Amino acid sequence: MSTIVLTVDDSRAMRDMLRHSLLAAGFRVLQAEDGxxxxxxLETERPDVIVTDINMPRMDGFGFIEAVRRDETRRSMPVLVLTTEVDAEKKNRARAAGATGWIVKPFDPIKLVEAIRRVAA
Amino acid sequence: MENTHSGTATLALPPILDLTAAAAVLENFLTRRGKPLSVNAAEVQRLGGQCLQVLLCARAAWAADEQELRLDSCSEEFLAALDLLGVPPKILTYCKEMPA
Amino acid sequence: MDPMAAIRETFFQECEEQLAALEAGLILMESGAAEAETVNAVFRAVHSIKGGAGIFALDALVRFAHVFETALDQVRSGTLATTQAVLNLLLRAADALADLVRAARENGTVDEARTAALVVEFTQISTHGHEQPPTPAPAPPAASPAWHISFTPAASLYAKANETALLLRELRRLGPIEATLDSSRLPELSELDPEGAYLTWNITLAADCTELAIRNVFEFVEDDCQLTITSATPPEPGLKPGDVITGDNGFSFEFFPPPVFDEEEAVPPPPVEPEHHEPPATPLARQNPVETMAAKAESAAAVSATIRVDLDRVDRMIDLVGELVINEAMLSQRVLEAGIARASGVAMALEELEHLTREIQDSVMAIRAQPVRSVFQRMPRLVREVAAQTGKQARLVTEGEGTEVDKTVIERIADPLTHMIRNAIDHGLESPEKRIAAGKPAEGLVRLTALHRSGRIVLEVSDDGAGINRARVKEKAIANGLIAPDAALTDDEIDNLIFLPGFSTASTVSDISGRGVGMDVVRQSVVALGGRISISSRPGQGSTFTLSLPLTLAVLDGMVISARGHTLIIPLGAIVETLKPKAADVFPLDGEINLIHLRGGYVPMVDIAASLGYCDELIEPNQSVALLVEGESGMRAVLLADAIHGQRQVVIKSLEANYRAIPGIAASTVMGDGSVALILDVDAVVKTTRSELNRSESSLLEAR
Known part of the structure; x- marks a missing residue:
């Protein structure tokens, strides 16, 4: 079964771009537009990897990652942060929240796919 | 996970042995301590570092207790994971030295 | 549309948002109100545009965005001070970036000389003194045939859903690995923390790869493990923990510094600030999870809390709802004519229908309501350009950007606003020298404000310039034959002479203020929208243009009246009250105009039919119904009509678009019986009356 990736990003262009790149890499793609x-x-789906933005309305990436980790069954679900933030403090916050990896966008689709393969069981 | 007629306890490992499984696997070993144990790894699809720690620790405990610890059947995925992690399957088992 | 084209279109839409954020941020920086986050946001905007442009191979855009971004990064890191000159450059660069984005979108061209000149300017201000084009990752240094890797994961590594087994799997992709395990730190089984970390892996990797490639594998976990990588050959220079590798497309990652690592889990993770995830005030509709599995990829579309809809579709709906309103009115009338009792089921159902129709209409209109922000955002650039062209210094302050108004109105306020702002800078503001001589700051202030007032949107453009030179305006108006040499005009009337056709106070027609288009054209276009424009001025202190427009151009609440057999609509917003005049209260003044005594004051009376030229003979006040109305400026008049037929919401049909502009008439509508009725321009009628009254009064005074 192919790897299922959930992308969480408020930018439609970025979601579309991610979907396009990930489908091309043979992944299955779920989309959400904020935390x-x-x-x-996640209530109904179980992705293998989550790729999330940080700056989003309603619930940002930090809150989202924390909420994912709070669920016992999702503690081992890899969450990659894909963001324009390059600030160390934000990165540390994401890591403290339980982010598996941190990728600065604009992203290189190949590197992203590599990163997903790296963390997906 | 029942005792067999021979007095040897069994433990079937779940398919996913990652972070979320480690505590339960440890608990299962602890409750079976002091008796010979046959571990069934036929269903294992994935093995992570923390469950490996439990297996290594359990082997040490069974050896200290001088009880037999066997690996019954292993899935290919389980054996491949052990190989990747640098663990020969043998070092997870303990065989009581046969009395002379 | 092929998928990439659609994504490209989305990219450009988002570029517009980024450009707006960029400009807003730069303006905030200019005003000195910027915080660190403002600079970050500005940087991000350019960074995002560059990133997207990279995906679509928009090279010119990428190159310029990169130079721009480099400068912003220096601002952010504090190596480039935001002097006025630097901010000015950044603002002009934002304009150029906007042009590049639009050119890329439309496959158009830009002024390459200007872009190149900006790049040179950036080079000059840059502390590094040279441009750094995006470079691929540094060429890999000499490889080593074998590596020794010692890897000790911390519990925190697993807690973040990283996994030793996966890291080893990844290492094996580089070459054959041999791992041996150091389990000496494992405790007794009963002491074991199942989620602790006690193992060390010593790995030999036989691979002809760089240390960078190995570190890449551990990219995400360097903070959560102890990692040493040694080679038979000395390690290549350059890559240290903390280094940031940047690849094509701006992809980058940072080597986390070597962690302080104790027996136990190192330092507890820093406390995370409590996050507030308050739901929005109005709960958003729950959406189904969006599933775009590959199998459904074709049909699935992203669900969004907002959707972008082609405006044509909304307009079509507005038109149809307009027709629905008219049809509903017609139906009501037919039912009434058929003599069906008011309490009958039919009448009640009809009432319900009317209610629903009204709600649909309101809802549809709300779809098109937009904040004026999009128009306001274009103005700072205009101010910069006009200021540069006129050699003046000007700063724009905007208020009420969030004020919402119908999309059709938004589209049409840009031009009048542009003219008003050009005019404010060109004619309103003085030169810096004159301002300093007058004791004012060299930089002039132009204030642009939007607000809702009594069902209309009011836009004000004010400047702190010299105000209108009334003597000169009057002189010019007399010279142009616009007013009689002996005309007695109030200050306000003189000020508003600038809206008369053909009026221009500048000795030479300026290229700036409307490119030779006078304020009369602005006024005409505003009036055509059912709006009004006026100016008030205080010598030495500046002028204020006030533009008021209906919130929508589609519907109007009006009072239906008849005047000599003609059906007219009077906008409800203008009506203060209706009354029945008594002959005793009416006082004739100078033949033409009657005054009515109303609560101790006198208000001029206007015969609507006569004022519109339907007849010459004036209606007898006691034979008529009267409506007290108030114009935009607060001036009142009493309108006389034959009869009032009640209130109605009418769908506005522009008379100008369908016929031509008529003084005193704002627009037209189609009535329930299918006939066309005209909508009265109350303000125009009141103003005309008041002017006539002033002249009558002054002639009376002179006669005395």
Missing amino acids: LHGLEV
């Missing part, structure tokens, strides 16, 4: 929406998706 809350991401949690809703």
Whole structure:
């Protein structure tokens, strides 16, 4: 079964871009447009890897990652942060929240796919 | 996970042995301590570092207790994971020295 | 549309948002109100545009964005001070970036000389003194045939869903690995923390790869493990923990510094600030999780809390709802004519229908309501350009950007606003020298404000310039034959002479203020929208243009009246009250105009039919119904009509678009019976009356 990736990003262009790149890499793609929406998706879906933005309305990436980790069954679900933030403090916050990896966008689709393969069991 | 007629306890490992499984696997070993144990790894699909720690620790405990610890059947995925992690399957088992 | 084209279109839409954020941030920086986050946001905006442009191979855009971004990064790191000159350059670069984005979107061209000149300017201000084009990752140094890797994961590594087994799997992709395990730190089984970390892996990797490639594998975990990588050959220079590798497309990652690592889990993770995830005030509709599995990829579309809809579709709906309103009115009338009782089921159902129709209409109109921000955002650039062209210094302050108004109105306020702002800088503000001589700061202030007032949107453009030179305006108006040499005009009337056709106070027609288009054209276009424009001025202190427009151009609440057999609509917003005049209260003044005594004051009376030229003979006040109305400026008049037929919401059909502009008439509508009725321009009627009254009064005074 192919790897399922949940992308959480408020930018439609970025979501479309991610979907396009990830489908091309043979992944299956779920999409959500912010943290809350991401949690809703997780109620019914079990992706292998989550790729999330940080700056989003309603629930940002930090809150989203924390919420994912709070669920016992999702503690080992890899969450990659894909963001324009380059600030060390934000990165540390994401790591403290339980982010598996940190990728600065604009992203290189090949590197992203590599990173997903690296963390996906 | 039941005792067999021979007095040897069994433990079937779950398919996913990652972070979320480690505590339960440890608990299962602890409750079976002091008796010979046959571990069934036929269903294992994935083995992570922390469950490996439990297996290594359990082997040491069974050896200290001088109880037999056997690996019954292993899935290919389990054996491949052990190989990757640098663990020969043999060092997870303990065989009581046969009395002369 | 092929998928990439669609993504490209989305990219450009988002570029516009980034450009707006960029400009807003730069303006905040200019005003000195910027915080660290403002600079970050500005940087991010350019960074995002560059990133997207990279994906679509928009090279010119990428190159310029890169130079721009480099400078912003220096601002952010504090190596480039934001002097006025630097901010000015950044603002002009933002304009150029906007042009590049638009050119890329439309496959158009830009002024390459200007872009190149900006790049040179950036080079000059840059502390590094040279441009750094995006470079691929540094060429890999000499490889080593074998590596020894010692890897001790911390519990925190697992807690973040990283996994030793996966890291080893990844290492094996580089070459054959041999791992041996150091389990000496494992405790007794009963002491074991199942989620602790006690193992060390010693790995030999036989691979002809760089240390960078190995560190790449551990990219995400360097903070959560102890890692040493040694080679038979000395390690290549350059890559240290903390280094940031940047590749094509701006992809980058940072080597985490070597962690302080104790027996136990190192330092506890820093406390995370409590996050507030308050739901929005109005709960958003729950959306189904979006599933775009590959199998459904074709049909699935991203669900969004907002959707972008082609405006044509909304307009079509507005038109249809307009027709629905008219049809509903017609139906009501037919039912009434058929003599069906008001309490009958039909009448009640009809009432319900009317209610629903009204709600649909309101809802549809709300879809098109937009904040004026999009128009306001274009103005700072205009101010910069006009200021540069006129040699003046000007700063724009905007207020009320969030004020919402119908999309059709938004589209049409840009031009009048542009003219008003050009005018404010060109004619309103003095030169810096004159300002300093007058004791004012050299930099002039132009204030642009939007607010809702009594069902209309009011836009004000004010400047702190010299104000209108009334003597000169009057002189010019007399010279142009616009007013009689002996005309007695109030200050306000003189000020508003600038809206008369053909009026221009500048001795030479300026290229700046509307490119030779006078304020009369601005006024005409505003009036055509059912709006009004006026100016007030205080000598030495500046002028204020006030533009008021209906919130929508589609519907109007009006009072239906008849005047000599003609049906007219009077906008409800203008009506203060209706009354029945008594002959005793009416006082004739100078033949033409009657005054009515109303609560101790006198208000001029206007015969609507006569003022519109339907007849010459004036209606007898006691034979008429009267409506007290108030114009935009607060001036009142009493309108006389034959009868009032009640209130109605009418769908506005522009008379100008369908016929031509008529003084005193704002627009037209289609009535329930299918006939066309005209909508009265109350303000125009009141103003005309008041002017006539002033002249009558002054002639009376002179006669005395």
